[in-house]
Amino acid sequence: MFNCVQYGISAYFALQSYQVTGGVIGDFQLESLFAYLSYAIVYFCVIPVYV
Secondary structure (H helix, E strand, C coil), rough: CHHEEEEEEEHHHHHHHHHHCCCCCCCCCHHHHHHHHHHHHHHHHHHHHCC
């Protein structure tokens, strides 16, 4: 249960950073590479915080 919540929180914060950096949900464009990178970085950096 804890791991499920942890992944959900990580995905939530990553999605928020994706949208703040200019990413649009459902739209795949190479111009928004920074938004994709910010999603990945935040997702993998938030996971160890809750362990």
